Amino acid sequence: MSFPPSTASGAMKAFRGKLHFPIIMVCAIAFISLLYTERISIILSSNPFFKVKSCSKTNATSKNKNRNATLDKLRDTILDDRFEFDPEECSIENGKWVFNRSIEPLYSDRSCPYLDRQVSCVKNGRPDSGYRYWQWQIQDCTLPRFNPEVVLKKLSGKRLLFVGDSLQRGQWQSLVCMVESIIPEDQKSMRRGHSHTVFRAKEYNASIEFYWAPFLVDSNSDEHIIGNPKERILKVDSVAKHAKYWTGVDILVFNTYVWWMSGYTIKSYWGSFPNGEEGYEELEAPAAYRIALKTWANWVDTNVNPNKTRVFFTTMSPTHMRSADWENPDGMRCFNETKPYMKKGFWGTGSDKKIMRVVSEVINKMKCPVSVLNVTQMSNYRVDAHTKVYTETGGNVLTDEQKADVLHNSDCIHWCLPGVPDTWNEIFVAHL
Numbered sequence: 001m002s003f004p005p006s007t008a009s010g011a012m013k014a015f016r017g018k019l020h021f022p023i024i025m026v027c028a029i030a031f032i033s034l035l036y037t038e039r040i041s042i043i044l045s046s047n048p049f050f051k052v053k054s055c056s057k058t059n060a061t062s063k064n065k066n067r068n069a070t071l072d073k074l075r076d077t078i079l080d081d082r083f084e085f086d087p088e089e090c091s092i093e094n095g096k097w098v099f100n101r102s103i104e105p106l107y108s109d110r111s112c113p114y115l116d117r118q119v120s121c122v123k124n125g126r127p128d129s130g131y132r133y134w135q136w137q138i139q140d141c142t143l144p145r146f147n148p149e150v151v152l153k154k155l156s157g158k159r160l161l162f163v164g165d166s167l168q169r170g171q172w173q174s175l176v177c178m179v180e181s182i183i184p185e186d187q188k189s190m191r192r193g194h195s196h197t198v199f200r201a202k203e204y205n206a207s208i209e210f211y212w213a214p215f216l217v218d219s220n221s222d223e224h225i226i227g228n229p230k231e232r233i234l235k236v237d238s239v240a241k242h243a244k245y246w247t248g249v250d251i252l253v254f255n256t257y258v259w260w261m262s263g264y265t266i267k268s269y270w271g272s273f274p275n276g277e278e279g280y281e282e283l284e285a286p287a288a289y290r291i292a293l294k295t296w297a298n299w300v301d302t303n304v305n306p307n308k309t310r311v312f313f314t315t316m317s318p319t320h321m322r323s324a325d326w327e328n329p330d331g332m333r334c335f336n337e338t339k340p341y342m343k344k345g346f347w348g349t350g351s352d353k354k355i356m357r358v359v360s361e362v363i364n365k366m367k368c369p370v371s372v373l374n375v376t377q378m379s380n381y382r383v384d385a386h387t388k389v390y391t392e393t394g395g396n397v398l399t400d401e402q403k404a405d406v407l408h409n410s411d412c413i414h415w416c417l418p419g420v421p422d423t424w425n426e427i428f429v430a431h432l
Ligand SMILES: *[C@@H]1O[C@H](CO)[C@@H](O)[C@H](O)[C@H]1NC(C)=O
Pocket: 059, 060, 061, 062
C-alpha cells in the first residue's frame, strides 16, 4: 500500500473513509427543536433590531487606538493580571516544545464530562502518555500559566463563541475542560444543540459556546454532512445562514481549513443562479477559499463593533498524513510517533502555504482588528499528538480489528485531549 501523493488527497481519503462520522456533532434530535425555540426567544427578547455600528469608518490609526482601548478595558476588568506576555511584542510562532514530566494537565478524559469520545485518547486505549507533557516555550517571552479562575474572571459577563470545524470544536472543548473543574456542579450547564452548543458558568455569568460552520460560508454540507466531497457545494458569497448566530457575542474565535483540503477543486456558486446550486463552478481550493474568507471578512467589517467585540482567527491546524515529511518514510502516517519532530521551522505538506497566504492577505486588509492565533508552526512539530486509532467512528470506538489497520484508520488530523489545543488556549487567553 503506497501513500497518497499529497496531503490533500490524503485528507480526502480520510474524509471519505471515516471522517464524516466523527465530524458529525453528537446530538439528540430532542435538542434541535429546543435549540431553535430557545434561540428565537433569545433573539426576540433582546432587541431584534439591534445593529452594531460598522467598522467602515475606522482606519489604520484608529484601528490601533481601538485595539488599545479594548485591551485596556479588558485589562481593567481583570484583578490578578501580571502578564509577562504581550501579544503585540511576542511572536508565538518562534519557540520550541520542552518536555516536563511535572506538568499536571488541568483535566483528563475521565475527569472532564464534556469531552467527545472522538478525542478521549486514553479512554480509547492510547498506551503512551508522553504527548501530554510538552510545553510550548516561546523564544522571547514566557506564556502565563493557565489559571482557570483568572480566565473565568476575564470571561465574566461575556459570551465567547468558537465558530468553525471539528478542530475548532476541539479547542472549545479543551477550554471548557480547562475551566470547568473549579465550578461547582450546580453552577454550570451544557446545552448541546445540532449546530450551536453552549457551556454556561452561572456564577460568572459567562458562556463558552461552539457553533458548527466548517467552511464558515454556507454550504449544503453543514447540518447534514455529505460524506463525498464531490457532492458538496459551497455558497462562497454568503455567511447569512450561520452569521445570525454570531451577533451579540463579546469574543468571536473563527477557523476554517481542513474541509477545504478534500480535493483540488471545490464546487462553488454565488449570486442567484436561476438554477441555484446547479450553477456551480469548480474553483481551485485556494481560489474558493479566498472568496469565502473575503465574504466572512466583509461580514465582520460590516457587523462587528470592535469596541464591543474581539475577533480572533485560529490558523490552520496541520495534518500529519505523510510520514516522509518528517524523515520517517517507513512510518504509518503519524501512528508510530511518540515524540514531537523537532527540526526547527518544520512545515509539513499538511499545512497549505497558499491557504496561509490567503489568510494573511485577507485579514491584513480588514477594517476590524482581528487577532491571529497563529498555531500552525507550533502544531506542525506535534506529529505525536493526534488521536491516531484511539478514536471513534460512527459513534463507536474502533474495534481491535480496525485498530490493527493503522495505515488506513489512523486519524492524523484531530488531536488528543488533553493535548495540543490546550496550548492554543493558553495563547488565546493570554491575548484577552
Ligand atoms: C484616519 O483617522 C484619523 C483620526 O481618526 C484622521 O485624522 C485621518 O484623516 C484618517 N485617515 C484616513 C485615510 O481616513
